[in-house]
Amino acid sequence: MENINLNQIQKLALEYAPKLAAALLLLILGLWVVKIATKGFKGLLNRKKMDPSLAPFLGSLFNTILKVLLVISVMSMVGVEMTSFVAILGAASLAVGMALSGTLQNFAGGVMILTFKPFVSGDVIEAQGYIGKVKEIQIFNTILNTPDNKVVILPNGGLSTSSLINYSKEATRRVDMVFGIGYDDDIKKTKEVLHAIIAADQRILKDPEAFVAIGELADNSVNFTVRVWVKSEDYWGVFFDMHEKVKLTFDEEGISIPYPQRDVHLYTEK
Numbered sequence: 176m177e178n179i180n181l182n183q184i185q186k187l188a189l190e191y192a193p194k195l196a197a198a199l200l201l202l203i204l205g206l207w208v209v210k211i212a213t214k215g216f217k218g219l220l221n222r223k224k225m226d227p228s229l230a231p232f233l234g235s236l237f238n239t240i241l242k243v244l245l246v247i248s249v250m251s252m253v254g255v256e257m258t259s260f261v262a263i264l265g266a267a268s269l270a271v272g273m274a275l276s277g278t279l280q281n282f283a284g285g286v287m288i289l290t291f292k293p294f295v296s297g298d299v300i301e302a303q304g305y306i307g308k309v310k311e312i313q314i315f316n317t318i319l320n321t322p323d324n325k326v327v328i329l330p331n332g333g334l335s336t337s338s339l340i341n342y343s344k345e346a347t348r349r350v351d352m353v354f355g356i357g358y359d360d361d362i363k364k365t366k367e368v369l370h371a372i373i374a375a376d377q378r379i380l381k382d383p384e385a386f387v388a389i390g391e392l393a394d395n396s397v398n399f400t401v402r403v404w405v406k407s408e409d410y411w412g413v414f415f416d417m418h419e420k421v422k423l424t425f426d427e428e429g430i431s432i433p434y435p436q437r438d439v440h441l442y443t444e445k
Contacts, residue, residue: 198252205245213238278315284331285314294341302339303329347380348407350414354421355396357431362397364387365430369401372420378409396433 190348217234289312294300298309300319305327307319316346317334319327330427356365366387373385383404425432 190347194252198249201252202245202249205248206242208239209238209245211231212241215370280332281315281330283315284333284335285312287335288312288317289314293335293339294344298341298343300339300341300343302334303337305329342410343407346407348410350403350405350410350417350418352401352414353390354397354401355393355398355432356425357433358397360397360430364428365425368424368430369421370398370430372417372424373401373403376413376416376420378405378413380404380406395435 201378213234216237220233288294292377294312296309296312299307300309305319305321307321307325309317310320310326311318313331315331317329317331319329321327354369356362369387370385373379373387379385380403385404386400386402388400389397391398401417403413405415422432424430
Protein backbone atom coordinates (compact mmCIF):
# COMPACT_ATOMS: atom_id res chain seq x y z
CA MET A 176 0.00 0.00 0.00
CA GLU A 177 2.81 2.34 0.91
CA ASN A 178 4.62 1.46 -2.34
CA ILE A 179 1.48 2.21 -4.34
CA ASN A 180 1.05 5.59 -2.62
CA LEU A 181 4.72 6.36 -3.13
CA ASN A 182 4.50 5.44 -6.77
CA GLN A 183 1.44 7.64 -7.22
CA ILE A 184 3.21 10.55 -5.55
CA GLN A 185 6.25 10.10 -7.76
CA LYS A 186 4.06 9.87 -10.83
CA LEU A 187 2.14 13.02 -9.90
CA ALA A 188 5.41 14.81 -9.10
CA LEU A 189 6.89 13.87 -12.48
CA GLU A 190 3.69 14.94 -14.21
CA TYR A 191 3.13 18.27 -12.48
CA ALA A 192 6.70 19.35 -11.67
CA PRO A 193 7.35 20.78 -15.16
CA LYS A 194 3.99 22.55 -15.06
CA LEU A 195 4.69 23.99 -11.61
CA ALA A 196 8.16 25.10 -12.66
CA ALA A 197 6.81 26.71 -15.83
CA ALA A 198 3.99 28.39 -13.88
CA LEU A 199 6.44 29.69 -11.28
CA LEU A 200 8.73 31.01 -14.00
CA LEU A 201 5.75 32.64 -15.74
CA LEU A 202 4.68 34.23 -12.43
CA ILE A 203 8.13 35.71 -11.78
CA LEU A 204 8.57 36.97 -15.33
CA GLY A 205 4.97 38.16 -15.43
CA LEU A 206 5.33 40.24 -12.25
CA TRP A 207 8.45 41.81 -13.69
CA VAL A 208 6.66 42.62 -16.97
CA VAL A 209 3.67 44.02 -15.04
CA LYS A 210 6.00 46.28 -13.07
CA ILE A 211 7.68 47.57 -16.24
CA ALA A 212 4.34 48.01 -18.04
CA THR A 213 2.80 49.88 -15.10
CA LYS A 214 5.81 52.19 -14.90
CA GLY A 215 5.54 52.88 -18.63
CA PHE A 216 1.79 53.51 -18.36
CA LYS A 217 2.27 56.01 -15.53
CA GLY A 218 4.99 57.72 -17.55
CA LEU A 219 2.57 58.00 -20.48
CA LEU A 220 -0.05 59.58 -18.21
CA ASN A 221 2.50 62.10 -16.95
CA ARG A 222 3.53 63.00 -20.49
CA LYS A 223 -0.13 63.51 -21.39
CA LYS A 224 -0.37 65.88 -18.39
CA MET A 225 -3.08 63.79 -16.80
CA ASP A 226 -4.76 65.26 -13.72
CA PRO A 227 -2.66 64.49 -10.58
CA SER A 228 -5.76 63.09 -8.87
CA LEU A 229 -6.52 60.66 -11.69
CA ALA A 230 -3.05 59.44 -12.73
CA PRO A 231 -2.26 57.38 -9.58
CA PHE A 232 -5.70 55.78 -9.64
CA LEU A 233 -5.47 54.77 -13.30
CA GLY A 234 -1.96 53.43 -12.71
CA SER A 235 -3.16 51.26 -9.82
CA LEU A 236 -6.17 50.05 -11.81
CA PHE A 237 -3.94 49.13 -14.77
CA ASN A 238 -1.56 47.27 -12.44
CA THR A 239 -4.38 45.33 -10.79
CA ILE A 240 -5.93 44.24 -14.11
CA LEU A 241 -2.58 42.95 -15.38
CA LYS A 242 -1.96 41.00 -12.17
CA VAL A 243 -5.42 39.40 -12.32
CA LEU A 244 -4.79 38.31 -15.91
CA LEU A 245 -1.38 36.97 -14.89
CA VAL A 246 -2.82 34.90 -12.02
CA ILE A 247 -5.47 33.44 -14.33
CA SER A 248 -2.78 32.46 -16.84
CA VAL A 249 -0.62 30.85 -14.16
CA MET A 250 -3.53 28.85 -12.74
CA SER A 251 -4.44 27.70 -16.24
CA MET A 252 -0.89 26.41 -16.80
CA VAL A 253 -1.01 24.38 -13.61
CA GLY A 254 -4.18 22.69 -14.81
CA VAL A 255 -6.87 24.44 -12.83
CA GLU A 256 -10.16 24.42 -14.73
CA MET A 257 -10.76 28.08 -15.55
CA THR A 258 -14.27 27.84 -16.98
CA SER A 259 -15.91 27.35 -13.60
CA PHE A 260 -13.55 29.85 -11.96
CA VAL A 261 -14.39 32.55 -14.50
CA ALA A 262 -18.11 31.81 -14.17
CA ILE A 263 -17.96 32.16 -10.39
CA LEU A 264 -15.88 35.34 -10.72
CA GLY A 265 -18.39 36.78 -13.19
CA ALA A 266 -21.36 35.99 -10.95
CA ALA A 267 -19.62 37.53 -7.96
CA SER A 268 -18.75 40.63 -9.97
CA LEU A 269 -22.37 40.98 -11.10
CA ALA A 270 -23.66 40.70 -7.52
CA VAL A 271 -21.15 43.23 -6.23
CA GLY A 272 -21.89 45.54 -9.15
CA MET A 273 -25.62 45.51 -8.45
CA ALA A 274 -25.04 46.13 -4.74
CA LEU A 275 -22.69 49.02 -5.45
CA SER A 276 -24.44 50.48 -8.49
CA GLY A 277 -24.60 53.96 -6.98
CA THR A 278 -20.96 53.84 -5.92
CA LEU A 279 -19.88 52.63 -9.36
CA GLN A 280 -21.86 55.46 -10.96
CA ASN A 281 -20.04 57.98 -8.75
CA PHE A 282 -16.75 56.31 -9.61
CA ALA A 283 -17.46 56.56 -13.35
CA GLY A 284 -18.53 60.18 -12.87
CA GLY A 285 -15.29 60.96 -11.06
CA VAL A 286 -13.24 59.48 -13.88
CA MET A 287 -15.18 61.53 -16.44
CA ILE A 288 -14.74 64.76 -14.46
CA LEU A 289 -11.02 64.19 -13.98
CA THR A 290 -10.60 63.26 -17.65
CA PHE A 291 -12.71 65.89 -19.43
CA LYS A 292 -12.23 68.66 -16.82
CA PRO A 293 -15.55 70.58 -16.91
CA PHE A 294 -14.07 72.21 -13.81
CA VAL A 295 -10.87 71.99 -11.77
CA SER A 296 -9.90 72.70 -8.18
CA GLY A 297 -10.28 76.40 -7.43
CA ASP A 298 -13.12 77.01 -9.90
CA VAL A 299 -16.41 78.51 -8.70
CA ILE A 300 -19.33 76.42 -9.93
CA GLU A 301 -23.08 76.20 -9.49
CA ALA A 302 -24.52 72.68 -9.52
CA GLN A 303 -27.41 70.79 -7.93
CA GLY A 304 -28.63 73.90 -6.10
CA TYR A 305 -25.24 74.87 -4.60
CA ILE A 306 -22.70 77.58 -5.44
CA GLY A 307 -19.13 77.31 -4.18
CA LYS A 308 -15.45 77.03 -4.91
CA VAL A 309 -14.18 73.55 -5.77
CA LYS A 310 -11.95 72.53 -2.88
CA GLU A 311 -11.17 68.99 -3.98
CA ILE A 312 -12.16 66.51 -6.70
CA GLN A 313 -12.16 62.98 -5.31
CA ILE A 314 -12.83 59.81 -7.25
CA PHE A 315 -16.36 59.45 -5.77
CA ASN A 316 -17.25 62.99 -4.63
CA THR A 317 -16.51 66.65 -5.29
CA ILE A 318 -16.11 68.96 -2.29
CA LEU A 319 -17.24 72.59 -2.46
CA ASN A 320 -16.70 75.52 -0.12
CA THR A 321 -19.69 77.88 -0.18
CA PRO A 322 -19.24 81.67 0.17
CA ASP A 323 -20.28 81.41 3.85
CA ASN A 324 -17.65 78.67 4.36
CA LYS A 325 -19.90 75.65 4.44
CA VAL A 326 -18.59 72.35 3.07
CA VAL A 327 -20.81 70.70 0.45
CA ILE A 328 -20.10 67.14 -0.75
CA LEU A 329 -21.59 66.37 -4.16
CA PRO A 330 -21.62 62.81 -5.58
CA ASN A 331 -19.78 62.70 -8.89
CA GLY A 332 -22.40 60.53 -10.57
CA GLY A 333 -25.06 63.22 -10.69
CA LEU A 334 -22.48 65.98 -11.10
CA SER A 335 -21.12 64.44 -14.30
CA THR A 336 -24.52 63.91 -15.93
CA SER A 337 -26.38 67.09 -14.94
CA SER A 338 -26.07 70.72 -16.01
CA LEU A 339 -23.68 73.00 -14.14
CA ILE A 340 -22.37 76.57 -14.41
CA ASN A 341 -18.63 77.20 -14.21
CA TYR A 342 -18.09 80.84 -13.26
CA SER A 343 -14.30 80.55 -13.49
CA LYS A 344 -13.89 78.86 -16.86
CA GLU A 345 -13.53 82.09 -18.83
CA ALA A 346 -11.03 84.84 -18.04
CA THR A 347 -13.65 87.62 -18.22
CA ARG A 348 -17.30 88.06 -17.22
CA ARG A 349 -20.01 90.61 -17.88
CA VAL A 350 -21.56 92.45 -14.94
CA ASP A 351 -25.23 93.32 -15.57
CA MET A 352 -26.82 96.04 -13.45
CA VAL A 353 -30.01 98.15 -13.49
CA PHE A 354 -30.28 101.65 -12.00
CA GLY A 355 -33.54 103.58 -11.84
CA ILE A 356 -34.06 107.36 -11.83
CA GLY A 357 -37.15 109.53 -11.56
CA TYR A 358 -39.15 110.64 -14.59
CA ASP A 359 -38.31 114.26 -13.79
CA ASP A 360 -34.52 113.65 -13.76
CA ASP A 361 -32.18 114.56 -16.62
CA ILE A 362 -31.61 111.44 -18.74
CA LYS A 363 -28.56 112.79 -20.60
CA LYS A 364 -26.89 113.90 -17.37
CA THR A 365 -27.55 110.51 -15.79
CA LYS A 366 -25.96 108.76 -18.73
CA GLU A 367 -22.87 110.98 -18.50
CA VAL A 368 -22.59 110.31 -14.74
CA LEU A 369 -22.78 106.56 -15.24
CA HIS A 370 -20.08 106.66 -17.94
CA ALA A 371 -17.87 108.74 -15.62
CA ILE A 372 -18.27 106.23 -12.77
CA ILE A 373 -17.38 103.38 -15.14
CA ALA A 374 -14.33 105.19 -16.52
CA ALA A 375 -13.02 105.84 -13.00
CA ASP A 376 -12.93 102.15 -12.08
CA GLN A 377 -9.65 100.62 -13.33
CA ARG A 378 -11.02 97.08 -12.93
CA ILE A 379 -13.59 97.62 -15.68
CA LEU A 380 -12.19 96.63 -19.08
CA LYS A 381 -12.18 99.07 -21.97
CA ASP A 382 -12.72 96.27 -24.50
CA PRO A 383 -15.49 95.18 -24.81
CA GLU A 384 -16.89 98.68 -24.39
CA ALA A 385 -19.29 99.40 -21.54
CA PHE A 386 -22.99 99.51 -22.42
CA VAL A 387 -25.29 102.16 -20.88
CA ALA A 388 -28.83 102.66 -22.18
CA ILE A 389 -32.43 103.04 -21.08
CA GLY A 390 -33.76 99.54 -20.70
CA GLU A 391 -37.26 100.13 -19.38
CA LEU A 392 -39.82 102.84 -18.72
CA ALA A 393 -41.17 101.30 -15.55
CA ASP A 394 -44.18 102.29 -13.45
CA ASN A 395 -42.19 104.47 -11.06
CA SER A 396 -38.78 104.95 -12.67
CA VAL A 397 -36.72 105.17 -15.83
CA ASN A 398 -34.40 102.16 -15.63
CA PHE A 399 -30.89 102.26 -17.08
CA THR A 400 -29.30 98.98 -18.14
CA VAL A 401 -25.55 98.99 -17.43
CA ARG A 402 -23.27 96.20 -18.68
CA VAL A 403 -19.51 96.18 -18.13
CA TRP A 404 -16.80 93.54 -18.63
CA VAL A 405 -14.31 92.63 -15.91
CA LYS A 406 -11.85 89.88 -15.06
CA SER A 407 -13.65 86.93 -13.49
CA GLU A 408 -12.00 87.45 -10.10
CA ASP A 409 -13.18 91.11 -10.02
CA TYR A 410 -16.85 90.34 -10.68
CA TRP A 411 -18.33 90.73 -7.20
CA GLY A 412 -16.03 93.57 -6.19
CA VAL A 413 -17.13 95.64 -9.18
CA PHE A 414 -20.79 94.66 -8.73
CA PHE A 415 -21.00 95.85 -5.11
CA ASP A 416 -18.75 98.90 -5.56
CA MET A 417 -20.75 100.13 -8.57
CA HIS A 418 -24.00 100.13 -6.60
CA GLU A 419 -22.42 102.08 -3.77
CA LYS A 420 -20.73 104.61 -6.10
CA VAL A 421 -23.90 105.13 -8.13
CA LYS A 422 -25.96 105.88 -5.03
CA LEU A 423 -23.39 108.33 -3.60
CA THR A 424 -22.84 110.05 -6.96
CA PHE A 425 -26.55 110.32 -7.71
CA ASP A 426 -27.04 112.00 -4.32
CA GLU A 427 -24.24 114.48 -5.09
CA GLU A 428 -25.61 115.25 -8.56
CA GLY A 429 -29.21 115.59 -7.42
CA ILE A 430 -30.41 112.56 -9.35
CA SER A 431 -33.21 110.79 -7.56
CA ILE A 432 -33.72 107.06 -7.10
CA PRO A 433 -37.51 106.93 -6.72
CA TYR A 434 -39.53 104.81 -4.36
CA PRO A 435 -42.58 102.95 -5.63
CA GLN A 436 -45.43 105.46 -5.86
CA ARG A 437 -49.18 105.12 -5.82
CA ASP A 438 -51.83 107.78 -6.39
CA VAL A 439 -54.70 107.70 -3.88
CA HIS A 440 -57.94 109.53 -4.75
CA LEU A 441 -60.38 110.43 -1.95
CA TYR A 442 -64.04 110.97 -2.74
CA THR A 443 -66.48 112.67 -0.35
CA GLU A 444 -70.01 111.31 -0.41
CA LYS A 445 -72.82 113.89 -0.15
